[in-house]
Amino acid sequence: MQFSSSLLENAVNEFAKLPGIGKKTALRLVLHLLKQDSKEVNQFSEVMSRMRSEIKFCQRCFNVADADICSICANSARKQEIICVVESIRDVIAIESTQQYNGIYHILGGVISPLDGVGPDQLNIDSLVNRVQKEKTEELIFALNPNIQGDTTIYYIQKKLQASAIRITTIARGIAFGGELEYADEMTLARSLQNRLPVEKYMSH
Amino acid sequence: MQFSSSLLENAVNEFAKLPGIGKKTALRLVLHLLKQDSKEVNQFSEVMSRMRSEIKFCQRCFNVADADICSICANSARKQEIICVVESIRDVIAIESTQQYNGIYHILGGVISPLDGVGPDQLNIDSLVNRVQKEKTEELIFALNPNIQGDTTIYYIQKKLQASAIRITTIARGIAFGGELEYADEMTLARSLQNRLPVEKYMSH
Numbered sequence: 001m002q003f004s005s006s007l008l009e010n011a012v013n014e015f016a017k018l019p020g021i022g023k024k025t026a027l028r029l030v031l032h033l034l035k036q037d038s039k040e041v042n043q044f045s046e047v048m049s050r051m052r053s054e055i056k057f058c059q060r061c062f063n064v065a066d067a068d069i070c071s072i073c074a075n076s077a078r079k080q081e082i083i084c085v086v087e088s089i090r091d092v093i094a095i096e097s098t099q100q101y102n103g104i105y106h107i108l109g110g111v112i113s114p115l116d117g118v119g120p121d122q123l124n125i126d127s128l129v130n131r132v133q134k135e136k137t138e139e140l141i142f143a144l145n146p147n148i149q150g151d152t153t154i155y156y157i158q159k160k161l162q163a164s165a166i167r168i169t170t171i172a173r174g175i176a177f178g179g180e181l182e183y184a185d186e187m188t189l190a191r192s193l194q195n196r197l198p199v200e201k202y203m204s205h
Numbered sequence: 206m207q208f209s210s211s212l213l214e215n216a217v218n219e220f221a222k223l224p225g226i227g228k229k230t231a232l233r234l235v236l237h238l239l240k241q242d243s244k245e246v247n248q249f250s251e252v253m254s255r256m257r258s259e260i261k262f263c264q265r266c267f268n269v270a271d272a273d274i275c276s277i278c279a280n281s282a283r284k285q286e287i288i289c290v291v292e293s294i295r296d297v298i299a300i301e302s303t304q305q306y307n308g309i310y311h312i313l314g315g316v317i318s319p320l321d322g323v324g325p326d327q328l329n330i331d332s333l334v335n336r337v338q339k340e341k342t343e344e345l346i347f348a349l350n351p352n353i354q355g356d357t358t359i360y361y362i363q364k365k366l367q368a369s370a371i372r373i374t375t376i377a378r379g380i381a382f383g384g385e386l387e388y389a390d391e392m393t394l395a396r397s398l399q400n401r402l403p404v405e406k407y408m409s410h
Contacts, residue, residue, distance in 0.1 A: 002301035004276045005269040008294075011256040014249045018234050029223050031294060033257060034269070041257035044219045045250035051216040052238060052246035064210040064239070071209045089213075089236060096207035 001027070008034075060131070062107040062124050064089055072096075072104055079103045081138040085128065085157070087111055087150075091143060103141070106131065111149040112156055120156055129160050142170040146188075206232070213239075265336070267312040267329050269294055277301075277309055284308045286343040290333065290362070292316055292355075296348060308346070311336065316354040317361055325361055334365050347375040351393075 001023055003009035008030060015026035033041050057063070058070035061083075065071065072078060072092075082103030086092055087110060095101050108123045132140065140161070144150035158168055174192035175184050184192075206228055208214035213235060220231035238246050262268070263275035266288075270276070277283060277297075287308030291297055292315060300306050313328045337345065345366070349355035363373055379397030380389050389397075 001298055002304075003269075003298065004263075004301075005260060005271050007256045007260045007271055008269050010252050014252045017249075019237050020230070020233070025225070027295065027298065028225070030256065032224050033253060034260065036257070038257050042254050044222075045254040047215050047219045048238060049247050049250040051212045051235065052241070052243050055210060055212045055239065058209075064208075064213050066210050066212055090232065093206055093208065093232065096209075099207075 061105045062109060062127075063092055063105055077102075081136065082141065083128075083131070083137050083139070084141045084143050086143050087145065095143060103139075108144075108153065111144060111153040113149045113152075123153075125157060125160070128157065132161060132164060132166055137166055139167040139169065142168070144170075146173045266310045267314060267332075268297055268310055282307075286341065287346065288333075288336070288342050288344070289346045289348050291348050292350065300348060308344075313349075313358065316349060316358040318354045318357075328358075330362060330365070333362065337366060337369060337371055342371055344372040344374065347373070349375075351378045 001012070003012070011030045011033070012023065012026045015021055015029050016023050018026075021029070033044070054066075056065045056068060058065040058073055059068050060073045061070060063070040063072060067074075079102055083106050084095065084101060084103055085106050085108060086095070087108055089107060092105050092107065095105075106124065106128050108125065108128070110118050110123050112118060112120055112123065131137065140157075142150075142154045142157075144153060154170060161168065172195070173188065174195065175181060175188065181189065206217070208217070216235045216238070217228060217231045220226055220234050221228050223231075226234070238249065259271075261270045261273060263270040263278055264273050265278045266275060268275040268277060272279075284307055288311050289300065289306060289308055290311050290313060291300070292313055294312060297310050297312065300310075311329065311333050313330065313333070315323050315328050317323060317325055317328065336342065345362075347355075347359045347362075349358060359375060366373065377400070378393065379400065380386060380393065386394065
């Protein structure tokens with residue numbers, strides 16, 4: 001792409017650094033900003049800078065937070081004895097959007113994946129084990145992506161917590177609602193057969 | 206979407222204001238920025254603010270520019286007697302990318318479209334007429350999108366320039382290279398039949 005202005009070119013290049021944004025999309029976004037008031041573009045810039053410099057990570061669950069403790073951990077209406085273990089902030093937002101979960105979270109920051117060079121030490125696993133012991137947690141719900149890395153991580157953490165009397169569960173895996181049996185992979189189908197539910201239990205959900 | 210941090214929420218909302226960026230994409234982009242160095246995010250912000258506040262519009266052709274005159278107009282190697290008339294900056298970038306055009310440009314800032322409330326007065330048409338008279342332009346090439354609004358605009362400007370001896374052309378319309386005849390609309394196909402070229406002329410391109 002040929003630009004007649006280096007200011008424009010730099011802006012397009014900055015946008016194009018973002019994941020999934022190509023040069024053409026970047027140009028479209030920059031030309032949109034160019035049409036806005038200076039004030040609005042400054043606000044856009046300031047919000048991004050502030051977000052990066054002022055955002056904190058909850059000292060308890062590692063979620064993003066405005067203070068030392070995130071609003072979910074600080075909410076006394078939520079069950080503090082149930083911890084949902086997730087990989088990332090995105091998963092917290094997905095689960096919160098269901099409005100079906102009333103416990104708190106623990107964000108691992110990834111899953112054990114030797115091929116990607118991610119071992120247990122790089123994840124928030126020790127802090128989880130400490131929390132469970134200190135906070136008298138009753139249940140740990142694993143909500144990790146259903147793959148080898150997720151299962152390895154569950155297995156590793158479960159081993160570490162063997163001594164404690166905590167209940168450890170994982171979210172149900174099976175055919176997605178609205179999904180079609182014939183397109184499900186064999187592993188999912190096999191597991192969902194093994195873990196079949198009595199109909200009255202299923203219907204009560 | 207439920208957020209545990211208002212800083213994160215604000216950043217996502219700002220990104221989601223951009224055209225074609227939904228909340229989920231905005232979140233993905235913000236979380237990407239969150240993973241970058243503060244320095245890089247600040248650079249991103251600064252480039253956007255600077256772009257908006259410092260960018261200029263060429264006083265001659267209305268292209269974006271770093272100075273009063275854009276780099277294309279200021280380039281003495283380009284033919285100053287040929288002006289390509291386009292709707293927007295994006296079209297300049299598209300044509301420049303072909304590396305086949307060696308004249309200069311004039312950006313209308315839109316096309317005449319009564320339905321959208323855009324009349325000739327809101328466009329850079331008077332300045333074009335003045336330019337043509339003052340700069341001794343030899344040829345005006347219209348590179349507008351092939352639709353009613355584009356054609357109306359060409360007709361309007363052509364009328365205004367009737368008195369001058371300037372050559373007025375428009376870029377060829379027809380079946381796109383790699384396009385398929387059976388999927389072309391009737392108007393395009395009809396026009397490309399009317400405006401057929403001798404084969405030797407076509408092959409020489």
